[in-house]
Amino acid sequence: MTPTRTLTAHCTLSQDGLPLLTIDNEHARAEISLFGAHVLRYQRHGEPASLWLSDKAILDGSKPIRGGIPLCWPWFGPSPARVGSGKPAHGFARNCLWTLDGVSDHGDGTLVHLSLRDNDASRTLWPHAFELELDVLVGKELSLVLTTRNTGKSALTYNAALHTYLQISAPEAVTVTGLGEPYLDKLTGRNELQQGALTVTAAMDRIYRQPDAMVSVQDGERTTRVVNGNHDSVVVWTPWQEGASAMADMSDNGYRTMLCVEAAITAEDGITVPPDEEHSFSTVII
Numbered sequence: 001m002t003p004t005r006t007l008t009a010h011c012t013l014s015q016d017g018l019p020l021l022t023i024d025n026e027h028a029r030a031e032i033s034l035f036g037a038h039v040l041r042y043q044r045h046g047e048p049a050s051l052w053l054s055d056k057a058i059l060d061g062s063k064p065i066r067g068g069i070p071l072c073w074p075w076f077g078p079s080p081a082r083v084g085s086g087k088p089a090h091g092f093a094r095n096c097l098w099t100l101d102g103v104s105d106h107g108d109g110t111l112v113h114l115s116l117r118d119n120d121a122s123r124t125l126w127p128h129a130f131e132l133e134l135d136v137l138v139g140k141e142l143s144l145v146l147t148t149r150n151t152g153k154s155a156l157t158y159n160a161a162l163h164t165y166l167q168i169s170a171p172e173a174v175t176v177t178g179l180g181e182p183y184l185d186k187l188t189g190r191n192e193l194q195q196g197a198l199t200v201t202a203a204m205d206r207i208y209r210q211p212d213a214m215v216s217v218q219d220g221e222r223t224t225r226v227v228n229g230n231h232d233s234v235v236v237w238t239p240w241q242e243g244a245s246a247m248a249d250m251s252d253n254g255y256r257t258m259l260c261v262e263a264a265i266t267a268e269d270g271i272t273v274p275p276d277e278e279h280s281f282s283t284v285i286i
Contacts, residue, residue, distance in 0.1 A: 017059070018059065023110045027109055027138070028139065029041070035096075036098070038070060039142070044140065050142065054066040064095060070090070071093045072160055074091050076264055077266075080159070090161070092125050109140070112136045115131060132148055145280055145282040150273040150276065156272070159264075159270045161264035170257075171200040179211050183207060187203065187204070200259060204236055204238050205237050217259070224286070227283070227286060228281070231263040234263060234264065237259075238258070241253075
């Protein structure tokens with residue numbers, strides 16, 4: 001029998017393998033793994049799932065989880081020069097077991113508070129004292145706030161992303177608006193300008209530099225709004241067929257039901273947080 005504890009009227013904690021929170025309240029159902037503080041699933045009652053999770057996702061803690069909302073921190077993509085080369089892509093927060101500090105039920109949903117602090121292993125990759133906090137509100141909307149607190153004696157600089165995998169019906173059904181015009185095409189290395197709404201017809205890895213606060217993803221008759229705060233960019237990514245086929249943790253046709261639209265801090269100089277100060281950024285899935 002799976003060892004499961006009831007934490008609140010709407011939240012249980014399963015300890016079979018990696019610790020997993022299951023939230024089921026009047027608004028929605030969600031699952032959050034303590035490995036990586038990773039929101040795996042979110043689905044409002046009576047609606048299709050908002051988040052995509054790979055049917056081949058590896059959930060034993062041996063590698064980051066494909067799908068949901070991975071946390072990229074304290075860097076995004078390959079490790080930058082200020083950190084040193086050859087370190088884990090997208091940082092180390094998504095590869096760590098986080099601490100569950102509290103769960104509480106409210107009228108607007110269930111609030112989960114998770115944290116991660118520096119330790120010997122983290123300091124070999126990134127020599128800073130920190131406290132990282134994630135607040136997740138599961139209600140009619142899914143809200144995530146990631147807070148970086150500098151607990152050391154010198155300034156720290158970080159980049160990050162709330163790497164949201166949205167569930168879609170099919171790429172050809174999707175248009176995305178609110179991204180702004182200028183973007184870096186990471187597949188070609190060129191700076192480009194978006195003309196009108198974005199459509200999805202091929203592999204894509206773009207950093208939009210001047211996004212609106214709200215990005216709208218129209219998927220047939222369904223509209224998903226991604227509202228971001230305190231970020232500097234929105235990343236849109238799909239591996240398409242070639243990329244999906246090369247991934248052991250994604251089905252060859254998995255790209256047809258997912259699109260990443262993610263709040264990010266990608267500027268080369270990142271965000272600098274002085275000692276005893278903090279910085280937060282957020283995403284809300286509506």
